[in-house]
Amino acid sequence: MLLSRSFVCATLSLHRSQPLVQNLQSKLLTPRMATVVDSLASPPAGGTSKADPPEPEVYSDRWELLWGAGLARGERWDAAAASPAIVDLLQSGKVDVKGARVLVPGCGRGYDLPLFLSSGATEVVGLELAPTAVGEARAYLQEVKAAEGAAAGDMRVEEGDFFQWTDPRGGDGSWDVGFDYTFGCAMHPSTRQQWAHHWARHVRSGGVLVTLVFPINAEADPNVGPPFPVSPELYSEMLVPQGFEVTYSEPVPGELSHPSRAGREVMMVWRKK
């Protein structure tokens, strides 16, 4: 089903009402699949790809279907490694995560989690909706811990829905840092305002949200995905009203992107007021 722009606009304003939104979110019908081969559908780093399973009626059901069908490392959106862009951001000290609690929703196999931990975070949590992804990510983290020893620190994966989950340790507004990569663009366009609202719910005042904005493609139909085309302007439209101010915004140099994503990424860092 292809959602028209007017439908999306109407839905965005409706979504200012929370309970209605969550109800709608769980019932959203699946949009038309991207017809252009894209790096969330094709292998980003040379892996294999396979046919899409039939789209479910409820959009969010697609994730477990895809994971449950078997998603190998390097397949579809799985790049088998953290993006060099986030490695560079942390290593350059532009964002300091020492002593921080870090939340990574839609973490997939969890490649970003060890990176944040090794950059000095004290607690890193990946949040995943798809139970199969949770199992895959936990297995991956076990491998990392086995390779790096018991000192791998407090790094774990929780099963939950970003739109509903509350941190059992700290409650809402307790995360020092959030990281969003290939999560915002995976959200149904009609839930974007909710995506921003829930980022504001999770991140503490004075905390930091890092968004690696992808895929940027002004020519593409914004309602066809996932991945749904995004832009720095769109992220500002969504996040500024929720109390975030941008502190850093730079296009990602090609050599710091997974190869198939080069030229289509912008790194943005936000501070929650």
Ligand SMILES: C[S@@+](CC[C@H](N)C(=O)[O-])C[C@H]1O[C@@H](n2cnc3c(N)ncnc32)[C@H](O)[C@@H]1O
């Ligand atoms: C496009 S994949 C990206 C995964 C990962 N960020 C990566 O780069 O490999 C999006 C992920 O978000 C998860 N997801 C989708 N909706 C979610 C939600 N509401 N809460 C938590 N995770 C969600 C999916 O299961 C999927 O693994």
